[in-house]
Amino acid sequence: MATIKPQNAKGTRDFGPIESARRNHIFETIKKKFQSHGFMPLETPAVENLNVLTGKYGEEGDKLLFRVLNSGDFLKKVKPEDLQEKNLGAVSSKMCERGLRYDLTIPFARYVCANLNDLALPFKRYQIQPVWRADRPQKGRYREFYQCDGDIIGTESLLSEVSLVEVYHDVFKDLKIDGVEIVINNRKILQGIASVLGVSDKLTDMTIAIDKLDKIGAEKVGEELLNRGFNEDQVSRLSTLLTLEGNSDEKLAKIKDFLGEDEIGKLGLEELEFVLSNVRELGIENLVFDPTLARGLDYYTGCIFEVKLVDGSMGSIGGGGRYDDLTSMFGQKEKLSGVGISFGAERIYDVMLDRGLFEDISASVDYMIINMDDNDQKEYLQIARKFRSEGHSIEIYPTSAKMKKQMTYANKRGVKNVIFYGEAEKEKGVLQIKDMLSGEQTEISK
Incomplete structure (x- = not known):
């Protein structure tokens, strides 16, 4: 039998005890903040029907979906001529009816539509599960990674956006990650910009291009817009907005002048100013307006968010927005407005590791009982049970091995204290x- 190299699939990782303890610290911090705002837990399957997933993430997102081959004879529905002509679209649709979830928002919307009669609206949920994207692996970007989402569906109140910004702020504060900037924009503002430029029919093209600004720069964005059918004047006017300087209020003033009396744009400004002003009243100062924030996902319709590090040492560590018509994709006639955010747990982990913020987090055990004599195992069990009842973690070394071996194990295991209970202690x-x-x-009473 050939030897198999014990190697992870590309873009995936293992997490040992220490890494898992640190990740759980992140997850528990996020859970507590969501729970403090009244969110409830939810889990959905890893595999979804492809008709649930496709068409929800835009052209770029659909390319990154992991498709799952049909069980059994997965070629039975494929025409031979499609295989010969390498008609990938036709072949793929016949061979694969399911795929791994790309994010947690679309499965959440499906769940809401399927269970609407049983839900109390507005429905607030948080969800922490893995997702999969067929992306090129690199630092901070993996093919399998966890998302930590929170969504509020069934209300148009902008207090929802304020609440989610507060969750963002408090989580990063509790994790002691400094230099975090919560960036906000509104898709209606982008719609208004497209309207003023006379390219309302190219809104998706515009947002997809703008969404690449941080990666390729303003000049390349301009070239992409020209390739997508924008003229020189439209690109020039848009480029002016993409290079605005100043604080949030100064940028807002310039965008107001540009939008003029455009109705949809003005509505977007009103929504954004409501969120900004109320968040400031809470003493949160790191929410900033950026008109270049686009988040090129088709389902966003209102406020959109992205969380970044001011020093630029890592890409986005969070994002989200409002999606007023998402549930209609699943046949829901009643319009359900929703808004949600996501934490990039993998990137948050890497940031905390780079900054040495895990020093107090370990997979250690509080106590270990040194096994002096196998005949005393019943007493060791009673001692361990007492310590556990007092809230401590404790284990018993399984055999009466040499003392050096037991102490070496305790050191490697990260045991904080060892307990000796030999003849002298018994007396x-x-x-x-x-x-x-x-x-x-030290000595304590048994």
Whole structure:
């Protein structure tokens, strides 16, 4: 039998005990903040029908979907001529009816539509599960990664946006990640810009191009817009907006002048100013307006968010927005407005690791009982049970091995304290406890 190299699939990672403890710290911090705002937990399947996923993420997103081959004879529906002509579109649709979820928002919308009669609206949920994207792996970008989402559906109130910004701010504060900037824009403002430029029919083309601004720069964005049918004057006027300088209020003033009396644009400005002003009232100062924020996903209709590090050391570590008509894609006649945000857990982990923010997080155990004599195992079990009832983690070394071997294990395991219970301790009715860091030993009553 050939030897198989124990290697991960490209773009995926293992997480050992220490890494898992650190990740759980991130997840628990996010959960607590969502729960404090009244969000409830939800889980959905890893695999969704492709007709649920496709057409929801735009042209670029559909290319990154992982498709799952049909079970059994997956070629039985494929025409031979399609295979010979390499008609990938026709072949793929016949061979694959399911795919791995690309994000958590679309499965959430499907769940809401399927269970609408049983839900109390507005419905607020948080969800922490893995998603998959057939992207090119690089630092901070993986093919399998966890998303931590929170959504509010069933209300148009902009207090929802304010609440989600507050969650963002408080999570990063509790994780001690400094230099975080929560960027906000509104798709209606982008619609208004497209209207003023006379390219309302090219809104998607415009947002897809603008969304690449940080990666390729204003000049390349301009070239892409020209290739997408924009004329020189439209590109020039748009480029002026993409290079605005100043604080949020100064940029807002310039965008107001540009939009003039455009109705949809004015509505977007009103929504954005409501969120900005109310967030400031809460003492949150790191919410900033950026008219170049586009988030090129087709389903966003109102406020959109992206979380960045001011020092630029990592790409986006969070994002989201309002999606007023998402549930209609699943046959829901009643219009359900929703808004949600997502935390990029993998990137947050890498940032915290780079900054040394995991020093107090470990997979260590509080106590380990040194096994002095296998005949005393019943007493060791009673001691361990008592410590666990007091809220401590504790384990018993399984055999009465040499002391050096047991202490070596305790060091590798990261045990904080070891417990000795030998003949001398039995006579005195005590436990001898050694602090593995300081070496100090103390006695306590058994």
